[in-house]
Amino acid sequence: MFKLPDLPYAYDALSPVLSELTMHTHHDKHHAKYVDTLNQALADSGAKPSSLEDVVREAVAKGDKKLINNGGQAWNHAFFWEAMSAEPGAPSGDLAAAIDKAFGGLDAFKAAFVKEGVGHFGSGWVWLLARGGELSITSTHDGETLLPDPSATPILLCDLWEHAYYLDHKNDREGFLKAWIAQLANWSFAEAQFAAATGSGEAYKFPAPLAKAA
Ligand code: MN3
Numbered sequence: 001m002f003k004l005p006d007l008p009y010a011y012d013a014l015s016p017v018l019s020e021l022t023m024h025t026h027h028d029k030h031h032a033k034y035v036d037t038l039n040q041a042l043a044d045s046g047a048k049p050s051s052l053e054d055v056v057r058e059a060v061a062k063g064d065k066k067l068i069n070n071g072g073q074a075w076n077h078a079f080f081w082e083a084m085s086a087e088p089g090a091p092s093g094d095l096a097a098a099i100d101k102a103f104g105g106l107d108a109f110k111a112a113f114v115k116e117g118v119g120h121f122g123s124g125w126v127w128l129l130a131r132g133g134e135l136s137i138t139s140t141h142d143g144e145t146l147l148p149d150p151s152a153t154p155i156l157l158c159d160l161w162e163h164a165y166y167l168d169h170k171n172d173r174e175g176f177l178k179a180w181i182a183q184l185a186n187w188s189f190a191e192a193q194f195a196a197a198t199g200s201g202e203a204y205k206f207p208a209p210l211a212k213a214a
Contacts, residue, residue, distance in 0.1 A: 001039040001042070001043070001209055001210055002035055002038060002039055002052055002074060002206070002207070002209050002210075003035070003207065003209075003210055004027075004031060004032050004035045005078045005081065005206070005207055007023065007027055007081050008081060008082060009084075009085070009086055011023045011024055011027075013086040014084060014086060014184055016168070017168070017176075017179045017180060017183050017184055018084075018164075018165075018168060018184070019167060019168050021167055022164075022165070022167045022168050025163070025167065026077075026159075026163060026164060027077075027081070030077070030163055031073075031074070031077040031078075034070045034073035034074045034077065034143075035070075035074045037066070037070040038052075038055070038067065038070040038071050038074050041066050041067055041070060042055070042067075049209060050208070050209070051205065051206065051208060051209075052071060052074060052075050052206035052209070053075070053147055053205060053206065055067060055071045056068065056071040056072055056075060056145055056147045056148075057147055057148055059071055060147070060148045061148075068143060068144075069142060069143040070143065071143075072142075072143035072144055072145045072147075073143040074206070075145055075147065075206050076125055076143065076145055076157065076159070077159070078206050078207075079154060079157050079204055079206075080125075080157050080158070080159050082186065082189050082204060083156050083157050083158070083185065083186050083189055083190070084180075084184040084185070084186050085184065085185075085186035085187075085188070085189070086184075088183060088184055088185050088186055088187055089186075089187040089188055090106070090187055091106065091187045091190065091191065092187075092191070093191065094133070094191075094194065094195070094198065095155075095187075095190060095191045095194040098130070098133055098134070098135050098194065099135060101135075102134065102135040102136065103135070109128075109137075110178075110181045110182065112137055113126060113128060113137055113156075113158075113177070113181050114174060114177040114178055114181060116137045116138070116139050117139065117158060117160055117173065117174075117177045118173055118174045118177065119139075120139040120141075120160055122141065122142075123141070123142055123160060123161040123162070124139055124140050124141045124142055124144070124160045124161070125139060125140050125144070125157055125158065125159060125160055126138075126139045126157070126158050126160055126177070127139065127140065127146060127154055127155075127156070127157050128154075128155040128156040128157075128190070129146060129152045129153060129154050129155055130152070130153045130155055130193070130194055130197035130198070131151045131152055131153075131197075132151075132197065132198060133197070133198050135155065135194075139160070153193060153194075153196060153197035153203050154193060154203075154204070155190045155193045155194055155197070156185055156186075156189075156190050156193075158177065158180050158181070158185075160173065164176075189204075
């Protein structure tokens, strides 16, 4: 079975953009429920997967909605926690150069990321991703991941579900996204992901399942 990953910082570390209450609700209730439902579905089917990435890719291949949604949400939230930091820094080196090339500068990238998130109808996720050294922005619906696309490496990810921001920003998704990209995007994590996309080091993986059956 898969274990709910801990937050890589204190629950109040991302305040005021994301409050302690939001982080407790989002991680301890929403993310936990996706992991629980994923584990129950795997237990019911007798599956003994070696990675969550394999679970999601196989679920997509089979059209298994329950595993696509709950496995995808388990993965996306774990990546989302890593993609945030109380000390976000700024992109440098190869990643900064790739941002300039793709978007015409960091401010233009941030505006494009916010625009994609605001324009996404309903629940989902907004991504900065790399194909090799080439950056782009996309959004996915509900629990969809980028895992079925072997050419795509996620660099940054922000949650567009209302549960991610409603307690702190009410219906103001644009205000949330502007604050998020300015104050929480974890650029050292993004640089490590970009290095992996361009052939140096390993991209993020969800923690391997515990040996014991669910
Ligand atoms: Mn969420």
